[in-house]
Amino acid sequence: MNTGASAAAVSMFALFVAITLGLSFYLGRRVRSAQGYFAAHGEVSWFVNGVAFAGDYLSAASFLGICGMIAFYGYDGFLYSIGYLAGWIVALFVVAEPVKRLGRYTLADALNSSFQSRGLKVAVGISTLVVSIFYLIPQMVGAGALVQPLLGLPHWAGVVLVGVTVVLIVVSAGMVSTTYVQFLKGALLVLFSAALALMLLARGLRTAEGGIDGHVFRRIGPVAPAALVDEISRQPGLAGAALVPRDEVWSAAGLERIRAADGTISVWRVRGLRDAEGGELVELRETQTVTRTADGIQSISGQTPAEGGRLRPVGHVEQLPDGRTQTGPLGLMSFLSTLQESVVVLWRKVDVREPDGTVTTVYYPVPTPGNQVLRPGEHPSFQGIRGDKLSDKLNFLSLMLALFCGTASLPHILIRYYTVRDEVSARRSTIVGIGSIGFFYILTLYLGLGAMTSGALDLTDTNMAAPLMARSMSEWLFAAISAIAFTTVLGTVSGLILASAGAVTHDLLPDLFGASLTDHEKIRVAKLASIVVGAIAIGLGMLFKNLNVTYLVGWAFSIAASANLPALVMLLFWQGTTRQGVIASVLVGMTSSLVWVLFSEDAYVHVFGLPKEAAPVPFSQPGIVTIPLSFATLVVVSWATRRGSPAPA
Amino acid sequence: MVDRNRRLGLWLFAAYLALYGGFVLLNTFRPAAMEATPVAGVNLAVLYGFVLILAAFALACLYGWLCVPPDKGSPGEDR
Numbered sequence: 054m055n056t057g058a059s060a061a062a063v064s065m066f067a068l069f070v071a072i073t074l075g076l077s078f079y080l081g082r083r084v085r086s087a088q089g090y091f092a093a094h095g096e097v098s099w100f101v102n103g104v105a106f107a108g109d110y111l112s113a114a115s116f117l118g119i120c121g122m123i124a125f126y127g128y129d130g131f132l133y134s135i136g137y138l139a140g141w142i143v144a145l146f147v148v149a150e151p152v153k154r155l156g157r158y159t160l161a162d163a164l165n166s167s168f169q170s171r172g173l174k175v176a177v178g179i180s181t182l183v184v185s186i187f188y189l190i191p192q193m194v195g196a197g198a199l200v201q202p203l204l205g206l207p208h209w210a211g212v213v214l215v216g217v218t219v220v221l222i223v224v225s226a227g228m229v230s231t232t233y234v235q236f237l238k239g240a241l242l243v244l245f246s247a248a249l250a251l252m253l254l255a256r257g258l259r260t261a262e263g264g265i266d267g268h269v270f271r272r273i274g275p276v277a278p279a280a281l282v283d284e285i286s287r288q289p290g291l292a293g294a295a296l297v298p299r300d301e302v303w304s305a306a307g308l309e310r311i312r313a314a315d316g317t318i319s320v321w322r323v324r325g326l327r328d329a330e331g332g333e334l335v336e337l338r339e340t341q342t343v344t345r346t347a348d349g350i351q352s353i354s355g356q357t358p359a360e361g362g363r364l365r366p367v368g369h370v371e372q373l374p375d376g377r378t379q380t381g382p383l384g385l386m387s388f389l390s391t392l393q394e395s396v397v398v399l400w401r402k403v404d405v406r407e408p409d410g411t412v413t414t415v416y417y418p419v420p421t422p423g424n425q426v427l428r429p430g431e432h433p434s435f436q437g438i439r440g441d442k443l444s445d446k447l448n449f450l451s452l453m454l455a456l457f458c459g460t461a462s463l464p465h466i467l468i469r470y471y472t473v474r475d476e477v478s479a480r481r482s483t484i485v486g487i488g489s490i491g492f493f494y495i496l497t498l499y500l501g502l503g504a505m506t507s508g509a510l511d512l513t514d515t516n517m518a519a520p521l522m523a524r525s526m527s528e529w530l531f532a533a534i535s536a537i538a539f540t541t542v543l544g545t546v547s548g549l550i551l552a553s554a555g556a557v558t559h560d561l562l563p564d565l566f567g568a569s570l571t572d573h574e575k576i577r578v579a580k581l582a583s584i585v586v587g588a589i590a591i592g593l594g595m596l597f598k599n600l601n602v603t604y605l606v607g608w609a610f611s612i613a614a615s616a617n618l619p620a621l622v623m624l625l626f627w628q629g630t631t632r633q634g635v636i637a638s639v640l641v642g643m644t645s646s647l648v649w650v651l652f653s654e655d656a657y658v659h660v661f662g663l664p665k666e667a668a669p670v671p672f673s674q675p676g677i678v679t680i681p682l683s684f685a686t687l688v689v690v691s692w693a694t695r696r697g698s699p700a701p702a
Numbered sequence: 703m704v705d706r707n708r709r710l711g712l713w714l715f716a717a718y719l720a721l722y723g724g725f726v727l728l729n730t731f732r733p734a735a736m737e738a739t740p741v742a743g744v745n746l747a748v749l750y751g752f753v754l755i756l757a758a759f760a761l762a763c764l765y766g767w768l769c770v771p772p773d774k775g776s777p778g779e780d781r
Contacts, residue, residue: 128747135725135751142718142758145765146711390743427745428737429729438733446730453726480769484762491755498748 063204065532069540070218076233099478101236102469103485108239109465110137110490112545113195113516115497116242116538118606121515123501124368124522125399127426129435130501134494136453140460140610141490143618145483148461151625153470153479159552160467161560164620168632176636178560180616180643181464185553186589187612188463189546191605193594196542198516199535209595215539216591219546224580232469235548238540243489245530245537246496249519252526253503254388258395259379264366264508265525270398270418274336275326281335285311306403308415309337317355322417340417341365341512347410364416366521368510371420372396385499392502395423399505400512416512426505434655434673448672452607455676459610462617465548468555546590550583557582607674608650615642615679623687634691642683649675707769714761721757725750 115137122130155163161177193212200211222234262269276284286292293314303310309321321337328334341364344351356362373380374394383391398418405413425431430439437445460466470479504510504522511517520538524531558579597605619642620635650656653673657663728735728750736747 131748131751132729135754138755138758139718139722142715142722142761145762146715146718150707150711386742386744389748390739393739393743393745424737424739424745427748428733429747430733438730449730450726453729457722477769480766484759484766487762488759491759495752495755498751 066204066536066539069536099481100485102232103482104239104489105232105235106469106482106486107243107489107493108235108544109469109548111239111242111493111541113192113538113542116541117195117516117519119497120501120504120519122432123498124504124510124518125515126432128429129432131498132429132435133456134497136456137460138491138494139457141483141487143458144461144466145480145487148621149470149479149483150476152467153476159555159559160464160617161556164624164635170632173632173636174560176639178556180639181556182553183643183647184609184613184616185464185549188609189549189590190593190597192542192546193590194597195516196539197594198514199539199542212591212594215542215546216587219543219550220584220587222543222547224583235544238537238544239489241537242541243493245534246493246500249523249530249534250496250499253499254384255382257380257383258370258373258391258506260371260373261369261508264368266365268365271339272336275334278333278335302405302407306405306415308405319355320415338418340415343414345412364512366509367400367512368505368508369398370395370506371398388499389427393423393427396420397423397426397505444671447677448674451672451674451677454680455607455611455614455674458614458618458676458680462613464552468552550586553586554579554582611650611674611676611679612643612646614676615646615683619680619683619687629691629695630687631691631694633694634687637690638683638687641686642679645682646675646679649679710768711765714765718757718761722754725754
């Protein structure tokens with residue numbers, strides 16, 4: 054909300070998109086066959102492919118979502134980083150080489166190599182489509198969120214822009230150009246993030262009383278409760294001010310309102326403290342408010358938007374260890390240990406609903422000790438691990454399991470194994486991928502914590518934390534990072550669309566409708582499929598624009614892991630697997646996880662706007678139930694079908 | 703050869719699974735333990751996270767180095 058289009062950002066952005074498109078058209082001219090379109094002729098070098106893995110994998114959710122989560126809640130976002138990276142171990146040690154050995158274009162190829170079953174290809178093709186589309190939604194939503202402040206366009210325009218650009222990339226050249234675009238973007242993302250992290254460490258930490266706009270957030274007290282009114286009227290500008298009589302809805306949210314002599318009302322957060330003798334003290338801290346009625350936004354922190362009312366940028370260190378005011382340059386470890394002993398002001402929000410229908414969103418500062426910032430369990434969806442409820446703990450276990458198993462089941466990651474020559478190259482490119490992705494994920498912790506203390510955070514948009522921190526250093530850097538983030542979305546989306554197009558062309562069309570296609574027709578069908586999937590993604594991106602990006606990604610991982618991983622693993626390690634077993638496991642895993650997600654508390658609240666008590670499933674993340682369920686289905690069905698008929702293979 | 707690589711992969715996988723499992727279980731059932739600051743004033747949550755990321759890369763390199771190339775002899779046979 055506190056950003057606007059800038060000439061540097063717009064031109065940098067245009068340059069990036071132009072280079073990306075130019076590259077795809079240039080490379081696209083060389084594609085001759087279906088093998089070239091879907092698998093880049095199988096001759097991409099392992100190093101390029103490895104970095105392209107990073108390009109594919111470091112999606113909007115990784116870059117924007119994780120940094121934003123760390124910037125607003127501390128350590129918890131890093132749990133995602135750890136889980137996402139750990140998933141690569143499954144990919145490398147279990148899945149990579151067999152997938153390369155067994156398949157040609159798609160995951161269904163690999164699973165079907167010993168069965169030659171139409172039903173199996175169709176089932177896996179459908180699950181590829183479902184997972185890809187689920188994974189596409191957060192990417193599109195992220196793109197819209199990014200374009201809004203960068204180019205000053207509305208959300209839907211961002212979604213359409215991404216959709217159209219990506220379809221152009223994919224249609225022009227398929228896997229060759231997608232791979233090189235991903236290579237370029239993966240490399241740039243890692244390098245620029247490293248540069249940003251270094252600048253951040255060189256800047257060190259310093260104390261402040263507000264954000265980069267120079268506004269000082271006022272504090273009154275701490276004083277004994279009885280002396281509060283006198284203390285208030287001693288503040289500059291508040292002479293003769295009085296507390297507004299207490300009122301249930303405001304007090305319940307821990308807020309006090311002060312009416313100044315001129316009648317303006319400001320909202321303050323109450324904080325109870327103790328003095329050295331254990332006596333009660335009270336402190337008031339200035340908040341920021343957005344007041345809405347049915348007609349829209351009425352005022353922001355007491356001013357109408359027309360009067361210049363807007364939310365101020367936030368994020369500062371209130372207190373450094375040993376009473377210092379700034380640290381100077383810090384090292385990788387000393388940055389963390391200094392923060393551990395500092396006090397950082399984080400912001401939380403609460404909605405106050407008054408009887409007349411007015412809703413005031415109050416953003417209030419919470420001074421938080423560094424040791425709390427750096428421990429797990431501060432984010433609302435992770436708080437459960439500090440409680441005693443088993444279902445909350447299971448929810449966390451379930452998420453970490455889905456992240457671990459999900460990576461190796463994502464279709465757009467799996468198809469990247471078909472772009473290299475052989476298994477050795479598949480292995481090497483995975484190692485390069487793990488190296489670059491791991492390095493990047495370590496950086497996310499520093500970027501997130503840096504954004505937390507940069508004074509540049511936008512309270513209404515967690516996803517913009519990293520780009521806005523870059524802006525607090527230089528406008529040029531902001532433009533570059535935003536452009537890279539945007540191409541990140543482009544890259545991931547094109548990979549996903551290509552995976553879907555491949556599934557339609559190779560798995561669904563020939564086997565569902567019995568159409569046999571020539572090479573040339575295959576490419577044409579795939580391009581058509583890309584356009585259709587792209588259009589679906591644009592539509593969904595607009596529909597789901599209010600959804601939290603990280604939830605969706607977690608769910609996409611759960612669905613991918615439940616549908617695809619059991620089949621892949623059992624096929625590799627259990628001779629008794631039958632074709633019916635694989636089909637059943639894919640369908641059961643996909644449906645059960647999808648249904649679980651749609652009936653979860655999070656979906657009820659954030660998607661359907663229903664009360665969370667109405668949700669029938671006990672916790673939101675399905676993985677811990679549906680992954681074992683899918684395994685069990687495979688074993689039971691395989692066992693039953695083997696006894697009933699001789700082994701089909 | 704393929705079997706040997708696969709066995710190696712599974713051993714390394716088991717090692718990493720134990721490390722990751724330990725992290726997840728510790729976070730779930732003993733979150734307070736993650737607040738301890740054993741080294742250089744940095745807490746266990748961050749250190750363990752870094753170890754997991756570095757270990758992933760280290761094991762990946764080890765695997766790449768020990769795997770038998772399809773066309774040559776096997777450098778890891780003496781293990």
